[in-house]
Amino acid sequence: MGYKVRFVEPDVHYRRMKQEIDSAIQDVLARGDLVYRDQLRKFEHDLAAYVGAKFAVGVNSGYDALHLSLIAAGIGPGDEVIVPAHTFVASVSAVVHAGAKPILVDVAKDYNIDVRAVEHAITPKTKAVMPVHLNGRVCDMDQLMTIAEEHDLIVIEDAAQALGATFNKKGAGSFGLAGCFSFYPFKVLGAYGDAGAVTTNDEDLAVKIGRLRYNGEDRQTGEYHYHGYSCLMDNLQAAILGVKLKHLQNWLARRREVADMYMRGLSGLTDLQLPHFDGKENHDIYQNYVVRTTRRDELVRDLKKNGVEVLIHWPKPMWQHPGLELTVSDLPETEAICQEVLSIPMNAEITDENVQYVTKTVRRFYSG
Numbered sequence: 137m138g139y140k141v142r143f144v145e146p147d148v149h150y151r152r153m154k155q156e157i158d159s160a161i162q163d164v165l166a167r168g169d170l171v172y173r174d175q176l177r178k179f180e181h182d183l184a185a186y187v188g189a190k191f192a193v194g195v196n197s198g199y200d201a202l203h204l205s206l207i208a209a210g211i212g213p214g215d216e217v218i219v220p221a222h223t224f225v226a227s228v229s230a231v232v233h234a235g236a237k238p239i240l241v242d243v244a245k246d247y248n249i250d251v252r253a254v255e256h257a258i259t260p261k262t263k264a265v266m267p268v269h270l271n272g273r274v275c276d277m278d279q280l281m282t283i284a285e286e287h288d289l290i291v292i293e294d295a296a297q298a299l300g301a302t303f304n305k306k307g308a309g310s311f312g313l314a315g316c317f318s319f320y321p322f323k324v325l326g327a328y329g330d331a332g333a334v335t336t337n338d339e340d341l342a343v344k345i346g347r348l349r350y351n352g353e354d355r356q357t358g359e360y361h362y363h364g365y366s367c368l369m370d371n372l373q374a375a376i377l378g379v380k381l382k383h384l385q386n387w388l389a390r391r392r393e394v395a396d397m398y399m400r401g402l403s404g405l406t407d408l409q410l411p412h413f414d415g416k417e418n419h420d421i422y423q424n425y426v427v428r429t430t431r432r433d434e435l436v437r438d439l440k441k442n443g444v445e446v447l448i449h450w451p452k453p454m455w456q457h458p459g460l461e462l463t464v465s466d467l468p469e470t471e472a473i474c475q476e477v478l479s480i481p482m483n484a485e486i487t488d489e490n491v492q493y494v495t496k497t498v499r500r501f502y503s504g
């Protein structure tokens with residue numbers, strides 16, 4: 137079905153960027169700069185500076201960023217890693233594939249990990265905690281870092297949805313031992329395929345991930361230091377991301393403008409909770425604009441019928457997928473969220489007119 141208001145508009149995005157992107161691609165192809173060339177080194181340098189970390193290492197995906205960070209941090213069999221239950225499955229799969237046990241804990245009203253639940257979940261086997269900065273909002277990193285220090289836990293941030301978001305003016309991905317980013321096409325900074333990166337202030341970790349992503353090889357000496365993986369960031373994607381990174385602040389400003397328009401247009405509806413939370417420390421970037429209502433399924437149907445494309449992140453708690461073999465205790469907030477949330481169109485390309493159409497359609501639904 138063709139929607140009047142699409143969730144994302146990658147074709148519009150490309151048309152606006154066409155000249156710059158085409159020229160970056162042609163440059164890479166003409167030079168034959170295909171594997172780990174200047175474009176990747178430059179993107180890593182610029183990304184680290186943007187995030188506020190000393191190093192960035194480009195990898196194949198956000199998942200690989202998480203997986204390699206866990207392995208490089210020495211997390212493996214016998215270890216427990218605390219992860220929020222309300223996250224994309226890749227956060228948890230990375231822990232499983234590192235050989236450790238994910239301990240799923242509940243989230244708070246802002247959809248981010250519940251700091252009290254983290255404290256309760258700590259056992260002698262806990263080696264790390266993975267805060268996920270969901271929907272473009274950084275977790276309360278003051279409290280989380282304090283807990284981590286008290287219990288000697290490694291912090292691996294899943295910042296896949298939060299490039300450019302800050303907490304006390306510090307960038308997502310610059311708090312823990314490692315910050316993990318995804319440049320999946322529909323992220324705020326999206327490649328034309330899969331890509332990801334790890335940011336860190338720890339040189340040893342950066343070097344180790346730099347080798348792990350390339351079959352364990354030190355490219356200067358040719359020495360294979362360990363059995364690694366093939367998950368280097370593609371040089372062509374790095375060139376494209378380098379072009380796009382220069383525009384990111386403008387795109388994030390537009391997202392915040394759209395979020396403000398939604399807030400003005402949708403506030404006052406009793407059954408509709410909007411993602412504008414307390415917390416002066418936070419500067420959110422709205423990777424997703426998630427609203428919450430007890431009439432979620434009806435609202436989704438109504439919006440779709442009226443030509444508004446919406447998504448649900450996520451309709452079923454992770455532990456209810458038997459194939460994932462996850463065991464959990466009581467996680468009431470995550471369970472309720474799965475029944476009540478929907479994400480409405482949010483991107484830097486959406487027009488004011490389309491934002492108004494969405495708000496009008498939602499208001500009409502509630503006025504019966």
Ligand SMILES: Cc1ncc(COP(=O)(O)O)c(C=O)c1O
Pocket residue numbers: 197198199200223224226227268294296297317318319320330331332
């Ligand atoms: C919270 C979160 N973690 C991890 C990932 C994995 O990133 P990728 O799709 O680049 O592997 C994503 C991507 O959707 C994500 O949203």
